[in-house]
Amino acid sequence: MQPPPGYSIPDDMHFAFVVTSAGFVPIAHDPVLFVHTSSRGQTLLLYVDDMIITCDDPEYIDFVKARLRDQFLMTDLGPLHYFLGLEVSSTSDGFYISQEKYIQDLLTRAALGDERTVETPMELNARLRATDGDPLPDLTLYHHLVGSRVYLVVTRSDISYPVYILS
Incomplete structure (x- = not known):
């Protein structure tokens, strides 16, 4: 989605504009975390230099990534293993974080x-x-x-x- 004609968005606000235009809402206490609620469930998107997208529906994650690729140059690094100095591992018991x-x-x-x-x-x-x-x-x-x-x-x-x- 593009801004209205004659309106320009500062670079630091462009990402927020794109994801809110797609129906995501920033969390009040943490403006780098966005939530989208639909019939497919909740989708969380965290953006701090890099991005994490998670929800129970892998097809919807693919949809969100495709929409973001329309606006941004992105590289999909696959499942989350390392983010901002945190190592993340997934087991049947849940997720574990290590530094x-x-x-x-x-x-x-x-x-x-x-x-x-x-x-x-x-x-x-x-x-x-x-x-x-x-x-x-x-x-x-x-x-x-x-x-x-x-x-x-x-x-x-x-x-x-x-x-x-x-x-």
Whole structure:
């Protein structure tokens, strides 16, 4: 679907315009998640740089992808395995989410091997001061590593406390 004559849509709004024109509605609390309800059931579409489309009707997913291909250059990567640092696996029991690859990539970027990891990353009630230890030569790397750990809390709630203290 195209905008009315004489009306142009900013690039960042084009995707939302196309999917809402197709009957999808953005979720009020998360504008990157769209829902379409029909006699075929509910279809969820998540768009953050890449896209996930899911519903119980594979034919409808094919229909949605065909409509989106009319407007956008798309590559179908098949069933979901990896998205935004989350590994997704499907079994008969349901879906499982892991960030193991994300963690390994983070350890590599930080030049840390498995010999420097510990099961309990920090004792409770630890008090850290800015004057403790030696200054780091690269604060940007520290900020990057702490920020990356904030994202790990998605699947590793057990590291919430040390991430809070370090940030």
